[in-house]
Amino acid sequence: MATNESVPLRIFSLNCWGLRYVSKNREERMVMIGDKLSRENHDIVLLQEVWSEKDFLYLKKTLSSTHPHSYNFKSGVIGSGLAVFSRHRILDVFFYRFSVNGYPYMIHQGDWFGGKAVGMVQMKINGLMAHVYVTHFHAEYCRERDIYLPHRVVQAWELQQFIRHTSRGADLVIVGGDLNTHPQDLGCRLVRAYTGLRDSYTETGAFDGCENGLTLIAKNPYVCAKELGPFEEGIRIDYILFRGSKCVEVKCESLSITQGSCPGQAIPLSDHEALSAQLLLVPTDPNRQKREPESSEENTGKLAELVDLVTEARTEVKVGVHCAERQRHRAARTGAMGLALLLLELAMALVPWLLPASAAATQPFPRGSFCLLGALCFCLLLLATLLWVFHSGEIKALRSADDHMRLAAASLLEEHRGRTPTPVRHAHGDSPANQHAGSTSKED
């Protein structure tokens, strides 16, 4: 059982930019991160882009006395990069890999190989069951022509689903990570509206950091100004979100975000800035009168907002389906061309056997080019087949998200109808669902 005293809880989140052979000063920065963490003694540390197992093991060793409990979520080809270090014992974990996450042929971007995901760890903090999530979305490489937007919207959708469905037993929910999404972007709005999570930056009592809470800033020497596009100062894409429950209220007392290099250090910790939030867990008095239930207008407003959000998300996902279908079609066309050429070559190769010896004596095509062309056609066919298979899977995943969004919208409308005073007939005598695909409220 929770004690009646308020308890502070310190959370740290950082995208560590830890890609082997690519990220600059990686080893040096990992030492700095380890030092900082062992010094500052946060309760829970949520890291992203710890791609190298060596780095994870180094941090685990460095933090063994301050954060004896840790977990590294493995996924994809090089790992999800998600890691958790905690002062509190980790009781259980669960992991969900997003169904779409870029393209394997964009090797230089590498997102696909990382297997982006959301990981959950469960721990007891002062008798309260905390569900802590760490996540990382696909990067946004070009805001003007963002081909990954549908993928990121689906990731946001799957994140909110995962949090909603796995946080029912929780007294306390904390989410940290790099959403690669601005606060007003669809993905971020989807997650917040559906889960009821609050943003530590907008809720904090005291704040220390760049203006507007930026977490990818121009003055960080690892950040290329071109990356930031029109946002000259920087952007806010890393978050610590939180939510309490009926037995504990959570407040954000302070939030501090690094601003490039720390004092006395030549280089920053990462290309992203580190977030450090001090939360306060205030146990709710069981005798306290319950909060007034929301008025019908408030509820209707919330439902309308959710319906709008889902509609917007479905539009983006449909764009994604359209693009994926076009890509698949292109792959099919290329494959068909490869196959046709291969068959043509086969027919030409058969000519000497089919024609009388005299007519076939002169081979019209140089042998080397003939074989090379054949091999090229075969490679073309093989690659086109692989692309066709990949994009078929992408289409299935996007359509699956769209199906689910359609169901969620229908559930929201059904609930809305159930709340209007006009009597509505419900199939099979079911009461209008309290818990529906779009519920933001926590189940009692």
Added chain:
Amino acid sequence: MATNESVPLRIFSLNCWGLRYVSKNREERMVMIGDKLSRENHDIVLLQEVWSEKDFLYLKKTLSSTHPHSYNFKSGVIGSGLAVFSRHRILDVFFYRFSVNGYPYMIHQGDWFGGKAVGMVQMKINGLMAHVYVTHFHAEYCRERDIYLPHRVVQAWELQQFIRHTSRGADLVIVGGDLNTHPQDLGCRLVRAYTGLRDSYTETGAFDGCENGLTLIAKNPYVCAKELGPFEEGIRIDYILFRGSKCVEVKCESLSITQGSCPGQAIPLSDHEALSAQLLLVPTDPNRQKREPESSEENTGKLAELVDLVTEARTEVKVGVHCAERQRHRAARTGAMGLALLLLELAMALVPWLLPASAAATQPFPRGSFCLLGALCFCLLLLATLLWVFHSGEIKALRSADDHMRLAAASLLEEHRGRTPTPVRHAHGDSPANQHAGSTSKED
């Protein structure tokens, strides 16, 4: 709120064997399945291997009056094959694709292309929140040399995780599907022990079907006797599992399993037999005295059983990791050979440019073979790279499951220690976790 009357609930589960161009009499059988379902009017229908969207849409149309609510879980390249039809409104859905599921190059088996998974639908039945799961594991093609056993063990592990983490708000949990696992097999034991689900076959009051509840039987004309191996009569691999909660007790009144062709029909519904369970939901009297808590010995026995199960599962997963590493190593070796040959060819091609004209005048290698060999090496390199990437992902997924199992075993041991009378020091003053990675009890 639930009424105080007991409510019957009829569940149907069938692996429909609906692979286009491959499954025999597919269309005819889908018509039979549609007819049977619309006639027998089950509350919830859980289908597997509905691979073709056309079939799903046909069933949806046929059942539109009896089962107005439906959901088709899309996944993989050809779909997960999982579908739900229900008399009760579906409020929300969630879907988890298993992290390992066979090999893409086993095209003739096709499991990888299906994207095997578990789907959940939520519905209110008589005021009770029901979480209904439908799932399908990787097939077992050869019991003596079962290379897919580690994959199936991981699928069972992920299924129990998914059910445990998403069923906290449920009054009632129902799972139906083809686990491709015998009742005494590790996968099946893992799922039952961890989730506390009960097997309708062992719990039923009345049973109608083949002896031992077999669901893949020799007398089904679609079943090849060779498939069954030493189990001449057949095997039991399809299940309906269930669990109540503190507010509702669930009983299985009757279970009926088809036995090949139905009376009056020339062909059976599928190669698997159909399960039809009649459950009874008995609301629990809130004034009734609570059940005696389990004795310490019972609890210790359960914990020991779970620890044994996890240890057994880890052994299997480790075998899987070892096999995947061997495969990856083989791919790396093949790729290296392809690359070396390619470089050798390149060096040979450069000879005419590097040597004096007279020395290079005689090309030692026929041009056609030269090009063909180059192309072959390139294909080899490409395929080996793809295999290397695939098996790296497989290793990551298997290791992730192993990590989680290790944590679960540690949690179980910690809990066991917490229950022994010797006083044990707990880090950070946490009470011994009630909810741990190995808990079978439902959270209150």
